[in-house]
Amino acid sequence: MSETNVWLGTLHYGEKLNKNEVLYLLTNLPTGKQYILDVADIYSGGKSIQILTGLISKVKSNIRLSYKIGLIGYKEEEIFKVKERCWSEGEFAEEIEKIIKKVTIDRMHSIQLHAIPAKDSSLINVIKDIKEIMQRYKQIEVGIANINSEELDKLTRRYGLRFNFVQLHGNIIERRLVRSFSNKKYKKDNIYLIANRALCRGLINKEDHIIGNERSRFNSSKRIQQSYDERKKELMGRIIQVCEAERIKLIEIAYGYLIDQELSIIPIIGGSNYEQIKESIEVIEGLQGNRMGRVRKIIRELESEMVYNSYDYPNTAFEK
Numbered sequence: 001m002s003e004t005n006v007w008l009g010t011l012h013y014g015e016k017l018n019k020n021e022v023l024y025l026l027t028n029l030p031t032g033k034q035y036i037l038d039v040a041d042i043y044s045g046g047k048s049i050q051i052l053t054g055l056i057s058k059v060k061s062n063i064r065l066s067y068k069i070g071l072i073g074y075k076e077e078e079i080f081k082v083k084e085r086c087w088s089e090g091e092f093a094e095e096i097e098k099i100i101k102k103v104t105i106d107r108m109h110s111i112q113l114h115a116i117p118a119k120d121s122s123l124i125n126v127i128k129d130i131k132e133i134m135q136r137y138k139q140i141e142v143g144i145a146n147i148n149s150e151e152l153d154k155l156t157r158r159y160g161l162r163f164n165f166v167q168l169h170g171n172i173i174e175r176r177l178v179r180s181f182s183n184k185k186y187k188k189d190n191i192y193l194i195a196n197r198a199l200c201r202g203l204i205n206k207e208d209h210i211i212g213n214e215r216s217r218f219n220s221s222k223r224i225q226q227s228y229d230e231r232k233k234e235l236m237g238r239i240i241q242v243c244e245a246e247r248i249k250l251i252e253i254a255y256g257y258l259i260d261q262e263l264s265i266i267p268i269i270g271g272s273n274y275e276q277i278k279e280s281i282e283v284i285e286g287l288q289g290n291r292m293g294r295v296r297k298i299i300r301e302l303e304s305e306m307v308y309n310s311y312d313y314p315n316t317a318f319e320k
Helices: 021-029 045-058 091-105 119-135 149-159 175-178 184-188 222-227 230-246 250-259 274-286 291-306
Strands: 006-009 037-040 061-071 071-076 080-085 108-113 141-147 165-169 193-194 265-271
Touching: 021 045, 021 119, 021 274, 037 045, 037 230, 045 230, 061 080, 061 141, 071 119, 091 108, 091 119, 108 291, 222 230, 230 250, 230 274, 250 265, 250 291
Parallel strands: 006 037, 006 265, 037 061, 061 108, 108 141, 141 165, 165 193, 193 265
Antiparallel strands: 071 080
C-alpha cells in the first residue's frame, strides 16, 4: 500500500460525522501516503461532497478527491433505493466543471460515472462529455462504477472510451463482479480495480463487530438486511469458523481476498473514525510473506468448499 494510493470511503461524512469531525479525521491520517477520497453526489444526501469541497483546501495536498456522479437516490417504503440519472447534452461536463472550480484541478484525482444511463441518448451525451473532459484535463483519471466486464467491453468497442479504473461492489461474500474481472487482458490494458464494501457491508470491521452487533452499519439498513439471505449467512458463518480455528482475523480475510485476485484490487477503506482507518491500513500492509500465505490458504480452502450462486449481489450493472 505504501506504493499505491489509499482510497477512503466518505459515505458517513455529513451523516455520522459532522464537518469538524471530518476535518479532524483528515488532518490526522497516517503520514507518508497519498489519499483518495471516494465521494458521490448522493452520499449523505449531498452533505459529503459539500463538506469536502469546503475542507479540501484546509488539509494536506496528499489528499485528493474522486468525484462520482450518475445515480439518483430516493426512498420507497422506508428503503433507500437508487436509479440511473438521465443526462442532457453537456450536463455531465457542467457538473464536473463546477466541482473542479470549487476544489481546483490539483486536488482532483479522478471522476467516475456512477452507473450506465438506461437510455442510449443519455449514454451518448455522457460519453461525449467524458471524452471532452479527458482531453481538457489529461491529469485527471476517469473511472466507472457498477459495471461488469462484458458491459465494459461493449463500451470500449462501441465508443472507443478507455477508463483508467473500475469500481466494484467486491467482497468475499458478494463476489460476482470480482470474478467477472479475473482476466489478464485488463492488466494488459492498464485498467485497475477498486472495491467498495470490502468488509462485507459492515459485517467485518473488527473481530467484535460482526453479525448481531446492534451498532453495526449492517443492522441500520433494511436494504442491506433484506439482501443478507440464508446462503450468505451460511458463508459468513463458515468464514468465522475457519478464522477462529486458524487464529486469523476476519478483516485479514476480507482484504486478503481482494489483494490476492489475479488482477489485484485496491480496497476502499471505510470507517467513521481514525482507529478503524488505521487498523485497515495496518492489516493491508501486514498481508505479506508468511502472513499472506496463511490467509491465501484459508481463502483457497473456503473457495473449494463453497459454490457461489450466480444471483449474488449485484445481478446486473447496478443494483436492481
